[in-house]
Amino acid sequence: MRYLPLSDADRLEMLAAAGASSIDDLFKDVPASVLLDGPVDLPKAAGEMAVERTIGALAGKNLGTSSAPSFLGAGAYAHHVPSAVDHLIQRGEYLTSYTPYQPEISQGTLQYLFEFQTQVALLTGMEVANASLYDGATAAAEAMLMAARITKRGKAVLSGGLHPHYRDVAVNQARFMDFQVVCADPDPLAREDLTALIDAETACVVVQNPGFFGQVRDLSALAEACHEAGALLVVAVAEVVSLGAVTPPGAMGADIVVGEGQSLGNGLSYGGPYLGLMACRQKFLRQMPGRLAGQTVDVEGRRGWVLTLSTREQHIRREKATSNICTNSGLCALAFTMHLTMLGEAGFTRLARLNHAAAVKLADRLGALSGVEVASDTFFNEFALKLSKPAAQVVDDLAAKGILGGVPVSRFYPNEAALENLLLVAATELTTDDQADAFEAALKEVL
Amino acid sequence: MATKRFTKDHEWVSVEGDSATVGITDYAQQQLGDIVYVEVPEAGRSLDQGGEAAVVESVKAASEVYAPVSGEVTEGNGDLEGDPSLVNSAAEGDGWFFKMTLSDASQLDDLMDEAAYKAYIAELG
């Protein structure tokens, strides 16, 4: 067994040194009735070739987005990751290192986390960011709890344009803590007026921009309404590349910004591991969950970094911690920061314009087809189409033709008949004219 | 003349009339190490004897500070926000945590005087 360095001779020698006649002596504290006397009923050890065959066969049963024209979004986006990123994150010093609890031998990790925090703060237009959370949905739930702690109030209002998974995770967390959540109806046309739902018990309003159905909105008036009522505005960003082209939430009056960072550095990977982002105003810093890398000096006066403000966290505050979080999304955050560093200001803003241009062209093409209407009057790289028939069937028919043609809204709202003809379509810098041609042709046939 | 009393959790309370100042002792700040942050209660908050009143943080630990007597907070020490190190350098002086009014002065009788507190910490070793 290639991962087990001990030889039988080693084992004998070591047992003797430990004063044990056999390995069973070392398991003497285990009640005999529960000690298994042989391996469980699962396949035995296998070499690399055999494992590759087994897992390769499972991979072969899937239609990957790199093998078919794909227009899928709904909170996860296909982007091109520069080759250097995947090479660099596989360096053993990144891949196989741990949380930087010994800062003297973790300056690599701590410096990139500090750079990551800075980048997230810059992108969102906020003052301070943490070193990442699990994903956008859990980050949104954490932000809701954070707002509750800050305002000492017990209610959150969730926009009808918030990603349904973000909403569901927040609702689930709230239910276990006797916290009230008011969910606005799904808002495909971005018509909702949330100000009517804000009252003296509201800790926060949570909105997504661009919204789940695509629209880009000015949240300044909502921010003002929140602040007048003593509530906080939480803004979720599900497609982080939009921050290269759209006014950031910080400039619209957001108090806390959460997001999904998967688009940069991290592939689709069937939904995980992804990258939760969180940023906030400086005055709320001590209520923010998650790790933080802070700058300091060593005993020789040289600049360096450490994990800081740990007293917010579970290993110190236990049940009074800001959250129970232990892990961040380390390697995913590294991939994100590497990708963004490669892009730089010029590359990132150009990437965003490429995405928007691809989506605009696609929306115009598809909207011109009969049986298709573009429902989003504003959008970044994803828009909603209203079809002449239920979108779920259309998507299945397109898949049979080898096209991954968008995500039907009914996948997230299985019981809302009013939404069943809506299809979410995304385009990115990867979208080619040939792919758009194929999609248009197939959609015509299928409608 | 101010009366000073001490608790088993290493808080001190200095009483003059029906107004009291509360902080942690020099012994406590030594145990905690460098203080990095103090969360003091806001004016108007009512406290019960033994209830949580404040939180004091060092790099590796956060400790509750309990109200030595019942009453109402009149002022939290605003200086501690900008300079938490005052607790280390002047725990029983400028590093005070909060001032309060007392609702029941007889509660002071439950607490140790200076001599008793000194004996208590000598025993802790």
Add this chain to the structure above:
Amino acid sequence: MPTRTILGNRGLQLEQPLIFEQDSPGMSGVDLPEPDAVQDRLGGLGRKESIGLPGLSEPQVVRHYMRLSQKNYAIDSGVYPLGSCTMKHNPRLNEKMARLPGLSDLHPMQPVSTVQGALELMNLLGHWLKVLTGMPAVALSPAAGAHGELCGLMAVRAALEDRGNARKIVLVPDSAHGTNPASAALCGYDVRSIPANDRGRVDLAALKAALNEDVACFMLTNPNTCGLFEDEILEIAEAVHAAGAFFYCDGANFNAIVGRVRPGDLGIDCMHINLHKTFSTPHGGGGPGSGPTVFSEALASFVPVPYVVDKGDRFDLVEEESQSNQKPFGRMKGFHGQFGVFVRALSYMLSMGSDGLRQASADAVLNANYIAARLNDLLTQSYDGPCMHEVLFDDRFLKDTGVSTLDFAKAMIDDGVHPMTMYFPLVVHGALLMEPTETESKQALDQFVELIRGLAERAQGGNEQYFKEAPRMTPRRRLDETAAARKPILRWVPEAS
């Protein structure tokens, strides 16, 4: 100290500024085509201000991250004996499998008919976890161990609410990891501690005295955080169930018993598993992890969405409560879980097999007992008898030396070894918790023992200064954590001109 060099570098230890300090305005390491001119649809909300990101070319970026990586210790560098972290070797086959087209490029919301292989993979992973733990149900979606704890507690609460009374209290041992009480609080429970007895195990009498009809759950780590098997676990399970409560097991230490003991046989109702510990997926500098949670029959119907269903001729994904014929308590995470981590874990499981995993736990326990035996004449082992996969020492051996556990750890660093876990668990003074794992060779362990013995002798020999000034040879020496906490600087800001 050596004479200062011109640039401040020391041989292969190279200084590297922040990316913001290397900005070449307009530069990019990525060549992208010029976008077509379109009439934008941003509703007048196009970005007006620049972001402030620095521009670097590819060679500069590669050099930047290369130099940063060289300042990190890693499992690939040497033994990483952190207790309860299970820093075992991260096989590179796992990385290749996770990157296969047909796995890495799947979008979570593709039609289920186009990802049958992915669902089969998740089902297979779930199957391995259920067989290894002897439990009938599994939730794959929790993103990390702490998230899995939360999943277990949420299922407990949902089950109790279904019975009519959620109850109020969760009991944890005083040696519990901080995530345990933190997770309980997130579930709306108050937390009470149960003390350890003088053998380092949960005091069964104290537990029984604390159990009543207000207790929802007892959370236990087994083996516990002192590296000891809770030998009264069957009595514990009985007492907990008799009180109408549920029994949660923190699976962080599963590596000690995997393939040898099944938590289901111990009476456990729910247990999270850290795929990034027991199942070799990489720690990645702090994440991502994955914390699937297994459940007993009593909790099986409360497993959260989404979950995979094997229909015989196809696999389905149940994503919404309305589509379920069970009582899922809700959703814990966006999409379906840490799929990329599942692939890595499955690759490891298939590689090791049931026989390899059984050998791994044996070797993990043997390695820990070997270093215990080679050190306990010099260091003070906190509890007698064999340990499991990790051994706990305390700082009695440093008494009167002026050297603290922290100082001792910093001196290990100068010898190129990452320190063990310090000051945890809190039940002993100045704890040193060492977990070598099974992927360390005997030579590596002998070298580790030589280091620890050498340092212990040096400390007891009176050379306090050596420890107080350590480390000396690392890219940075001891850093001022007080200043970092008093005046937090959490991002780079441009200097005021």
